[in-house]
Amino acid sequence: MINLGYYNGRYGALEEMSVPMTDRVCFFGDGVYDATYSRNYNIFALDEHIDRFFKSAALLDIKLDFGKENLAKLLKDLARKCDSGNLFICWQATRGSAIRNHSYPEDMTANLWVVIKPCEIVDMSSKISLITIEDTRFFHCNIKTLNLIPSVMAAQKAQRAGAHEAVFHRGDRVTECAHSNIHILKDGRLITPPADEYILAGVARAHLISMCEAMNIGVEIRPFTLSELTQADEIIVTSSGSLCLRVGSIDGRSVGGRDGATVEMLQNALLDEFIAGTDGSV
Numbered sequence: 271m272i273n274l275g276y277y278n279g280r281y282g283a284l285e286e287m288s289v290p291m292t293d294r295v296c297f298f299g300d301g302v303y304d305a306t307y308s309r310n311y312n313i314f315a316l317d318e319h320i321d322r323f324f325k326s327a328a329l330l331d332i333k334l335d336f337g338k339e340n341l342a343k344l345l346k347d348l349a350r351k352c353d354s355g356n357l358f359i360c361w362q363a364t365r366g367s368a369i370r371n372h373s374y375p376e377d378m379t380a381n382l383w384v385v386i387k388p389c390e391i392v393d394m395s396s397k398i399s400l401i402t403i404e405d406t407r408f409f410h411c412n413i414k415t416l417n418l419i420p421s422v423m424a425a426q427k428a429q430r431a432g433a434h435e436a437v438f439h440r441g442d443r444v445t446e447c448a449h450s451n452i453h454i455l456k457d458g459r460l461i462t463p464p465a466d467e468y469i470l471a472g473v474a475r476a477h478l479i480s481m482c483e484a485m486n487i488g489v490e491i492r493p494f495t496l497s498e499l500t501q502a503d504e505i506i507v508t509s510s511g512s513l514c515l516r517v518g519s520i521d522g523r524s525v526g527g528r529d530g531a532t533v534e535m536l537q538n539a540l541l542d543e544f545i546a547g548t549d550g551s552v
Contacts (some may be wrong), residue, residue: 271387275386276382283388295416300416303323305358307510310550318476326413331367343391345386352389358386359384364380366380391544398517401428401431413470444499451469452499458488462489465491477508500523
């Protein structure tokens with residue numbers, strides 16, 4: 271199969287799959303999700319993504335009737351049904367199905383969706399551009415919910431501006447990007463926002479922090495401002511499919527460009543980690 275969709279035990283080509291209108295995702299976006307990439311059918315950092323998925327579900331009181339090991343096996347089995355082993359793999363749990371009502375039965379169990387399509391991780395050799403947008407999202411940014419309208423609109427605004435990504439800020443505080451985490455390098459140290467209610471703590475963010483520590487690059491976990499962002503030696507954007515991208519402009523103005531050697535060193539190390547983590551047979 272070129273791509274694959276899964277819903278509560280049924281699977282097939284994405285174009286052929288359907289879901290019931292009573293699924294609460296249709297009315298409320300009532301669910302959580304996670305996603306990662308595979309290479310050679312080896313799914314990268316799968317345990318970390320599944321851990322975050324279960325934490326998100328617990329924070330929204332979504333009842334999963336399967337365990338972490340069951341989900342991991344299912345995702346691996348479904349990936350093997352695709353023609354290519356280099357894939358984007360996304361799974362989500364919606365609260366369940368019922369006639370539309372804001373409240374829900376306490377005993378409702380989740381519906382499980384999986385979407386798999388051929389995909390490669392992003393080439394890190396070119397700089398990317400950003401635009402800034404006031405962060406008006408709700409205070410559950412730390413939960414990977416399906417309510418992504420603010421991020422969708424911000425990403426569309428970035429596309430219309432000819433930029434690759436949008437970076438949110440609350441007043442003067444930089445939070446995160448529409449679908450990525452953002453960090454700065456200053457005086458040889460990585461500065462990254464704290465994992466509070468204003469950001470989703472990305473798996474790629476965790477790997478970047480760990481790599482900096484392994485390479486004796488100092489790490490500061492603290493909020494930083496728009497002024498610090500634009501005056502940083504380098505700006506880094508991370509996500510599961512864009513492991514470590516270097517920013518070249520924000521709102522049309524050139525930024526960074528003063529510590530490219532450190533960024534390149536991190537990019538090479540993170541790519542090596544991804545390759546090592548997705549090599550071999552499954």
